[in-house]
Amino acid sequence: MNGEEEFFDAVTGFDSDNSSGEFSEANQRVTGVIHVDTSKSNGIGKVGERPPQENGIQKHRTSLPAPMFTRSDFSVWSILKKCIGLELSKITMPIAFNEPLSFLQRITEYMEHVYLVHKASCQPQPLERMQSVAAFAVSAVASQWERTGKPFNPLLGETYELTREDLGFRFISEQVSHHPPVSAFYSEGLHQDFLFHGSIYPKLKFWGKSVEAEPRGTITLELLKHNEAYTWTNPTCCVHNVIIGKLWIEQYGTVEIVNHRTGDKCVLHFKPCGLFGKELHKVEGYIQDKNKKKLFMIYGKWTECLWGLDPAAYESFKKQERRTDSLRKTKLDDCPEKADGDVVDAVPEAQETVQVIPGSKLLWRVNTRPPNSAQMYNFTSFTVSLNELETGMEKILAPTDCRLRPDIRGMENGNMDLASQEKERLEEKQREARRERAREEAEWQTRWFHRGSNPYTGTPDWLYVGGYFERDFSGCPDIY
Secondary structure: OOHHHHHHHHHHOOOOOOOOOOOOOOOOOOEEEOOOOOOOEOOOHHHOOOOOOEOOEEEOOOOOOOOOOOOOOOOHHHHHHHHOOOOHHHOOOOHHHEEEEEHHHHHHHHHHHOHHHHHHHHOOOHHHHHHHHHHHHHHOOHHHOOOOOEEEOOOOOOEEEEEEOOOOEEEEEEEEEOOOOEEEEEEEEOOOOEEEEEEEOOEEEEOOOEEEEEOOOOEEEEEHHHOEEEEEOOOEEEEEOOOOOOOEEEEEEEEEEEEOOOOOEEEEEEOOOOHHHOOOOEEEEEEEOOOOOEEEEEEEEOOOEEEEEOHHHHHHHHHHHHHHHHHHHHHHHOOOOOOOOOOOOOOOOOOOOOOOOOOOEEEEEOOOOOOOHHHHOOOOHHHHOOOOOEOOHHHOOOOOEHHHOHHHHHHHOOOHHHHHHHHHHHHHHHHHHHHHHHHHOOOOOOOOEEEEEOOOOOOEEEEEOOOHHHOOOOOOOOOO
């Protein structure tokens, strides 16, 4: 590791040799299939008995077994100032800065708004399909809002599966590389309407007061009925005030979604916060055809909703808005700018909600989070269910599934001491396994994905080899 990576590891708790960088919709049920015959969860705690079955489907839990452990007693700086002169890569951050999920489960949160993919598949026109795909791409980062906890770094060979018959998909992911850390995933529609796959390996940068995760890796969505493939890369995520102050998150950068059959492209600009927070959370963009003619304008906030309308109506509204803004400019010029030497990056005040332009079409709206979300690491209802382990499910899951990780389970149950001990044990077990491979001059063999090239972009990718759901887990590594 270079010095920048080592310092980042110490500040954030990420192991840059084995980390991820990072990463809701109305009228969705949060119910799921019963995988085993059971009436209680293995980790529900005070939630208690499950509700009755309805047509073979049971409701997922709506709360975690234990509330979030307070981070008010911890600060990164209080740890770093005691370690001046030490090798920063050796500093272990308190588990209190984590959230009880693996990064593989974080990736699965892309699927919370999968109804948008089903909707795209049913649209007869390519422009309408691109609108839904664009909304899906934006919705994939919505769950990151106010999620300042760090997911657990996946162990090499760790997996996560999720089947949701009510939402029409199944999903499998695997940690396929340790140097550099790479997480590969594959999902398919249960009605053979789509494939969704990719590999994630963010480039992490520490900027003194903030940590930036620049996304690497291509995300691909295939709509099988239309023989169409769409590819894109996620925006950059930045966590501010990692040393001192209140943590807050922004997404910024340009996302380009390409329809490889028609040549249509959607260009989405995730706006940086800007002075006074005016642009915070904003997304603006357009859909163009292969001749670069704009067909549709898109605007909204990745934390709230996405709207779209005809380009002419959009430009007319923006022209009027610019005239209004010019009248305010004098007042803004009189305001003092923030000094570069501020100790913290001030948390921007939330601006007014998205101003809807007359004639606009709603493309997506975020799900309302559960009322106790703040006590559950700001999880969405979908996220709360991801680490749920029903009694007997361990007989069906791969032994590498992160639901079975004892450190994450301990933290979810509120046993922070156990979680810390297990985290250290697992990390040492992984290091010893790496040393053993080095002695034997053996290379790590991935199980469910292989290194290759993206079939549409030609860029390096990890491709699903198939077979996971046949459930032959013999030969799976012992990583826990």
